[in-house]
Amino acid sequence: MEQKSAWVEFKNECLADKLFDVLVFLLIVLAVGVTFYPFMYVVSISLSSGAAVNKGLVMLFPVDFNLSTYKMVMNYKDLWVSYGNTFYYTFVGTFLNIVFTCLAAYPLSRKRFFLRKKMNFLLAFTMYFSGGLIPTYVVVTGLGLYNSRLAMILPVLVSAYNVMICRSAFESISEELFESAYLEGANDLHVLYKIAIPLIKPTLAVLTLYYAVARYNDFFSALLYIGKQNLQPLQLFLRRILLMASSEIMQSSGSATAASAAAQSTIQIRYVCIVLSMVPILCLTPFIQKYLVKGTMLGAVKG
Amino acid sequence: MNTKKSKSLVSYIKRDKYLLLMFAPVLIYFLVFSYLPMTGLVMAFKQYKPGGGMAGIFSGEFVGLKWFIQFFNSPYAFRLVRNTFLLSFYSLIFGFPIPILFAVCITQIRSKTLQRGAQVITYLPYFISTVVVCGMITNFLSPSSGIVNQLIVKAGGSAINFMGEARWFRGIYVISGSWQTFGFNSIIFVAAIMGIGPELYEAMKVDGATKVQTIRYLVLPSIKPTIVLLLIMSLGNLLNVGFEKVYLLYNSGLYETADVISTYVYRQGIDNQNYSYATAVGLFNSLIGFAIVFLANRLSKKMTDTSIW
Numbered sequence: 001m002e003q004k005s006a007w008v009e010f011k012n013e014c015l016a017d018k019l020f021d022v023l024v025f026l027l028i029v030l031a032v033g034v035t036f037y038p039f040m041y042v043v044s045i046s047l048s049s050g051a052a053v054n055k056g057l058v059m060l061f062p063v064d065f066n067l068s069t070y071k072m073v074m075n076y077k078d079l080w081v082s083y084g085n086t087f088y089y090t091f092v093g094t095f096l097n098i099v100f101t102c103l104a105a106y107p108l109s110r111k112r113f114f115l116r117k118k119m120n121f122l123l124a125f126t127m128y129f130s131g132g133l134i135p136t137y138v139v140v141t142g143l144g145l146y147n148s149r150l151a152m153i154l155p156v157l158v159s160a161y162n163v164m165i166c167r168s169a170f171e172s173i174s175e176e177l178f179e180s181a182y183l184e185g186a187n188d189l190h191v192l193y194k195i196a197i198p199l200i201k202p203t204l205a206v207l208t209l210y211y212a213v214a215r216y217n218d219f220f221s222a223l224l225y226i227g228k229q230n231l232q233p234l235q236l237f238l239r240r241i242l243l244m245a246s247s248e249i250m251q252s253s254g255s256a257t258a259a260s261a262a263a264q265s266t267i268q269i270r271y272v273c274i275v276l277s278m279v280p281i282l283c284l285t286p287f288i289q290k291y292l293v294k295g296t297m298l299g300a301v302k303g
Numbered sequence: 304m305n306t307k308k309s310k311s312l313v314s315y316i317k318r319d320k321y322l323l324l325m326f327a328p329v330l331i332y333f334l335v336f337s338y339l340p341m342t343g344l345v346m347a348f349k350q351y352k353p354g355g356g357m358a359g360i361f362s363g364e365f366v367g368l369k370w371f372i373q374f375f376n377s378p379y380a381f382r383l384v385r386n387t388f389l390l391s392f393y394s395l396i397f398g399f400p401i402p403i404l405f406a407v408c409i410t411q412i413r414s415k416t417l418q419r420g421a422q423v424i425t426y427l428p429y430f431i432s433t434v435v436v437c438g439m440i441t442n443f444l445s446p447s448s449g450i451v452n453q454l455i456v457k458a459g460g461s462a463i464n465f466m467g468e469a470r471w472f473r474g475i476y477v478i479s480g481s482w483q484t485f486g487f488n489s490i491i492f493v494a495a496i497m498g499i500g501p502e503l504y505e506a507m508k509v510d511g512a513t514k515v516q517t518i519r520y521l522v523l524p525s526i527k528p529t530i531v532l533l534l535i536m537s538l539g540n541l542l543n544v545g546f547e548k549v550y551l552l553y554n555s556g557l558y559e560t561a562d563v564i565s566t567y568v569y570r571q572g573i574d575n576q577n578y579s580y581a582t583a584v585g586l587f588n589s590l591i592g593f594a595i596v597f598l599a600n601r602l603s604k605k606m607t608d609t610s611i612w
Contacts, residue, residue, distance in 0.1 A: 016513045017514045
């Protein structure tokens with residue numbers, strides 16, 4: 001229905017507009033193709049046979065579809081250890097991010113809060129100036145956080161920028177709602193939990209998305225503070241496999257499968273790891289579609 | 304007078320006790336993880352001994368501007384500032400117009416399904432981790448097994464060692480950066496274009512304007528404030544090159560074009576344990592960065608009446 005009317009509209013246009021429409025369409029196809037093709041290629045390589053990959057036959061679709069590389073990689077224990085760590089850091093980290101962002105934003109949104117201006121400045125200043133890498137490193141390690149799970153969570157507990165977004169959301173709630181709650185004897189803790197938070201759920205959804213992606217992708221904190229292999233998140237594991245050596249997976253698969261392991265090219269192991277690491281992000285797609293446009297606008301209003 | 308003031312402070316605390324209770328942990332967080340490191344910047348003027356912990360920050364011997372002088376006299380200072388500046392400058396020149404073009408195109412599409420599909424797909428790379436993006440870049444460009452060189456060889460050329468020659472680095476960095484962010488960065492322009500009233504489009508139509516004319520005389524002027532504001536804000540980031548991507552892509556053979564201030568600070572500080580020297584270089588970077596943000600904000604106030612603070 002929609003397409004038909006679009007087609008009728010197109011037919012009734014003058015030549016210049018028709019040409020323009022075609023050009024726009026081609027540009028969109030180009031943009032989508034350029035974005036999508038690398039992922040498609042990675043997936044296709046990961047699903048093809050080693051022989052086809054080595055001959056350079058795979059360009060768009062998988063050739064000799066098989067899952068042997070997946071089986072090999074998924075038998076590798078380190079992958080699951082790092083996956084588990086990342087899920088821990090992501091869930092615990094994001095939950096605490098949201099809790100403390102609300103706890104920071106709510107008082108800053110209350111006009112009567114006597115420290116409001118000072119604390120606003122205290123937070124905003126950190127967005128433009130920081131102690132930098134080395135002093136932060138000295139402080140975090142000085143607190144004994146090196147090689148501790150908390151090192152992935154505490155130093156990135158609250159983002160001042162996200163507090164500002166959350167604060168404007170709280171500020172947009174009608175003042176009368178607060179007044180009537182106070183009249184009924186509710187204190188600020190009740191008001192925050194029972195009234196304010198439920199009213200800014202869409203904003204919190206976007207902030208959760210931002211925080212969760214940041215926690216999931218966090219490579220920097222891990223590089224600095226996590227040396228122990230059994231605490232390392234997925235991103236450090238990926239760096240080892242993608243950018244350094246992938247031979248360790250081949251070796252770990254043991255002598256029994258050595259022959260088949262040799263047939264797998266390094267690149268397939270790498271691309272399988274990429275695919276496996278992207279699955280959780282792909283699960284976010286519907287969520288991104290639903291909330292993202294709104295979320296970016298929140299940032300814009302603040303700016 | 305004094306007692307009155309303290310009395311009123313006590314009454315404030317009493318009145319806002321729950322707000323204070325909420326804010327206290329956050330305040331502690333910012334004091335410990337943001338402001339304590341800021342005081343740690345005194346390391347830049349001292350002789351910090353590795354292993355001295357936090358106390359060592361303040362106990363070290365005062366050496367004045369020694370580390371700054373050492374940095375500016377080193378052959379690296381110019382190269383680092385140049386590389387940092389050029390990487391972000393090229394990213395801005397190349398990366399800034401693409402989201403605008405894409406936003407204009409996507410809002411011209413009539414089919415909502417197509418529009419939404421194209422948007423979600425182009426947003427995706429933004430959410431992929433830097434490690435994965437760098438892994439894809441390095442493996443795609445690998446001289447032996449990478450698809451790019453496979454195609455070059457098939458077309459009759461000879462394989463190029465992209466990640467082994469300094470002259471390719473800037474191009475790779477800029478193009479991949481734009482690939483990763485153009486979809487996401489277009490959101491704000493799409494929203495601005497969507498905000499144009501339909502009656503204005505109707506008026507253009509009644510006047511017999513073609514689509515190109517509509518874009519030239521209605522769409523672009525309408526989103527000009529957004530463009531100017533975002534341009535100024537990106538100017539403020541001219542000396543902020545993300546550490547992760549350079550760190551994951553470069554190697555010692557590429558320092559001529561790839562080594563930036565943040566990676567140099569990392570190597571000097573974390574790898575070589577020259578804590579004080581690295582802090583001084585980092586402080587130099589932050590101060591220049593802060594000055595640029597300040598100037599960009601002044602410019603923004605003048606041109607768009609919008610200020611970031």
